[in-house]
Amino acid sequence: MNRTQLIQTIRQKRSYLCVGLDTDPQLLPVSFARTAEGVLQFNKAIIDATRSTCVAYKINTAFYESLGAHGWTVMEKTVGYIGDEHFIIADAKRGDIGNTSYQYATAFFSQMNVDAITVSPYMGEDSIKPFLTFPDKWTIVLGLTSNSGAGDFELLNCDGAPLYEHVLRKVSSWGNPSNLMFVVGATQADSFTRIRSICPDHFFLVPGVGAQGGSLGEISQKAMNKDVGFLVNASRAILYASSEADFAEAAAKVAEKYQAEMSTYL
């Protein structure tokens, strides 16, 4: 899905919601087997319940890798079940020397056929550029993350600016707003206005609303640009809205609530 299509989808659905499929077998409703197959069936039910209100799905690779090779198959089947009307993100936080990053790009862009992958910037240019060579695919680089550990290195003062600002500026010069996004946590609301001024045109992937405590209203006010310019992810708040038989209806309701609030900001 390219930038024009993504913006069009957001405008049509009046939603910039991304549903995070961080599916933990231990947290499935009792009617599901706590296996790879149970995860797949649960994902299908969540996707059916949220398809109309979200524009993107984010697959957190860790939860699938913990199930071994079967988990990898479930990721592939989940991507296939979502189809091509949603923007699909592999939240994989990869990044390595050039020839290895190229293999990761092949794994997710060619083999699994997702639209985007999250990448860590620590190793610099040759760890990120191979991802940017795939046409109509997106690289989502960690900027300022939502977790408490963001303070350890991302906020270090480097030559007068926090590390994450160097990341935003330097990585921006390697790609463009049609193949590059940044992760900016919803818990970092105080920094959002400044981040938007550094990257006026890029999309942001914004986790941290819901279980992590970020405010959708505040983020929407500070992050929006003329093309909307961001996706807000919610995972646990939707997946585990209910642990009973009504889990899918409960997930749909939470997603609808997010979409309804988002439509007021658009």
Place this chain on the structure above:
Amino acid sequence: MNRTQLIQTIRQKRSYLCVGLDTDPQLLPVSFARTAEGVLQFNKAIIDATRSTCVAYKINTAFYESLGAHGWTVMEKTVGYIGDEHFIIADAKRGDIGNTSYQYATAFFSQMNVDAITVSPYMGEDSIKPFLTFPDKWTIVLGLTSNSGAGDFELLNCDGAPLYEHVLRKVSSWGNPSNLMFVVGATQADSFTRIRSICPDHFFLVPGVGAQGGSLGEISQKAMNKDVGFLVNASRAILYASSEADFAEAAAKVAEKYQAEMSTYL
């Protein structure tokens, strides 16, 4: 494999060689199918050829993920084939918020049963600590890497010291020399003496000898401590020593050459 066992293995074999299984199906000798099964058969031949001269194997997850779910199965089977007399590293460069890092740790330490995993430090403490909670398992955090992109962020001057020094100091305080190592590239020889003074007791995983041009002699002189304290990885120089039918003998010879040189430094 715990620290005592690792040091004992190094002393017995007079080797601190790690063989990197970055197996690219496109580079297999012609007698192998360019498939997941071909990769597994090639890995087995390389392992048999190098078992006696190396103390560790490093599996680069990217090359297996690019083969999809079958690739993940090949990783698992490769780990099983290596057995428990070698130190096994998943070179995965993972790291995410706490509950997600815990899932990655489960994937590699419990499900795949490797000894160690490489982790990126960008997201800070809660992205690394979950890996450190698994007994007798190791977390290998990126310090100063071997690639050209290391200069982009790792060497940024942050409050008077390069970023990677902050990483070494801060991450050291979260673990100990029995569950924590650092990646330090062999191409960074100028910095090795200083890095060893910051982390006198930690093991280093040192890639970048061979295809990337680092000097084994210089690194060995600067990195060695009383417990040896480092593993030197070679991947392409061993895997692709010959592309003909004699590939395994050629791989064995290169590994023996490394081991022979290492034994002179011990």
